[in-house]
Amino acid sequence: MRRLPPKSSACKTFFRGERQTDPYYDRLWFFMTRKDAIIARRSVRTYTEEPLKDNQLLELRKFIGTIHPLHASIKININILSRADFAKNYRTTFSAKAAHYLVIRSVKKEGWLENAGFIGQQIMLYLTEHDIGSCWLGMVSPKNESAGQLPYVITICFGRADNSPMRRSPDEANRKLLHELVIGKISHPSLLDLLNAGRLAPSSMNSQPVRYITESTNIYVYRKRPLISINKLEDMQCIDVGTAMANIFVASDGKRIFVKEKNYPTPPSNCIYEYTALEYSEDMVADHESEE
Numbered sequence: 001m002r003r004l005p006p007k008s009s010a011c012k013t014f015f016r017g018e019r020q021t022d023p024y025y026d027r028l029w030f031f032m033t034r035k036d037a038i039i040a041r042r043s044v045r046t047y048t049e050e051p052l053k054d055n056q057l058l059e060l061r062k063f064i065g066t067i068h069p070l071h072a073s074i075k076i077n078i079n080i081l082s083r084a085d086f087a088k089n090y091r092t093t094f095s096a097k098a099a100h101y102l103v104i105r106s107v108k109k110e111g112w113l114e115n116a117g118f119i120g121q122q123i124m125l126y127l128t129e130h131d132i133g134s135c136w137l138g139m140v141s142p143k144n145e146s147a148g149q150l151p152y153v154i155t156i157c158f159g160r161a162d163n164s165p166m167r168r169s170p171d172e173a174n175r176k177l178l179h180e181l182v183i184g185k186i187s188h189p190s191l192l193d194l195l196n197a198g199r200l201a202p203s204s205m206n207s208q209p210v211r212y213i214t215e216s217t218n219i220y221v222y223r224k225r226p227l228i229s230i231n232k233l234e235d236m237q238c239i240d241v242g243t244a245m246a247n248i249f250v251a252s253d254g255k256r257i258f259v260k261e262k263n264y265p266t267p268p269s270n271c272i273y274e275y276t277a278l279e280y281s282e283d284m285v286a287d288h289e290s291e292e
């Protein structure tokens with residue numbers, strides 16, 4: 001019997017973007033890690049009616065309790081609803097019909113949308129890792145807002161995918177190339193995998209608004225503004241920044257920390273500075289938390 005390569009080397013090959021045609025790589029999906037899910041995840045829009053098992057929902061809730069936020073100081077509320085409860089309380093356009101809906105609400109504070117995207121994308125990677133299909137739903141609005149509820153941000157639908165919730169190679173993702181997203185040269189080879197992870201992140205209408213400038217081992221993250229400024233579109237694109245940073249965070253094994261800096265490389269005029277992804281050190285965490 002052929003032996004599988006060690007998980008880490010297989011993951012590296014996927015990150016380099018080489019298409020795997022050897023069927024024995026299929027078996028890797030049985031051993032999927034969260035990092036593999038960065039490449040494997042795709043939006044699932046058709047689901048079976050069957051709900052997930054109680055145990056799967058319980059494990060998901062436990063995972064949500066352990067998620068690393070972008071801003072620990074921003075209060076967020078995550079509610080998992082059945083399709084019936086979701087339909088009763090939320091209006092949707094072109095929404096996929098799944099068994100479960102995860103509704104994210106948050107206090108409105110600087111970075112609230114990026115924070116929601118950062119948290120939501122980590123949930124999506126968890127779902128893909130566990131062979132559960134999911135899709136962001138930006139075209140949702142609450143029917144009635146009751147007093148005391150946090151402002152609504154976005155919904156993720158999830159459940160048993162009608163077909164595979166995974167793609168087998170990064171080539172299958174319809175994404176811009178790295179040189180279209182990174183302004184200037186990539187300053188350090190160790191950044192390639194992280195930038196590729198950001199590149200593969202989902203975005204509203206696949207608009208891919210996130211841009212990067214690198215210096216040494218730092219990644220400066222920018223958002224390209226839409227040609228026509230519509231509030232809802234800009235809000236979605238701030239969430240997109242969060243999904244890209246979540247992919248970078250997971251690809252770095254949690255070793256990147258995202259901070260707002262006063263000094264950053266000047267971006268092109270249509271880009272707005274968002275965050276800097278720095279390499280993790282204990283001192284930075286202490287500084288970051290004291291600033292919040």
Ligand SMILES: Cc1cc2nc3c(=O)[nH]c(=O)nc-3n(C[C@H](O)[C@H](O)[C@H](O)COP(=O)(O)O)c2cc1C
Nearest residue numbers: 042043136137138139202203204205206236239240
């Ligand atoms: C913030 C956000 C909002 C989105 N809203 C919707 C939506 O309302 N309906 C939908 O079908 N897909 C939605 N998507 C999914 C994107 O269309 C999808 O990520 C993109 O086309 C890339 O495809 P992929 O996720 O399969 O790689 C959204 C994605 C993000 C990040």
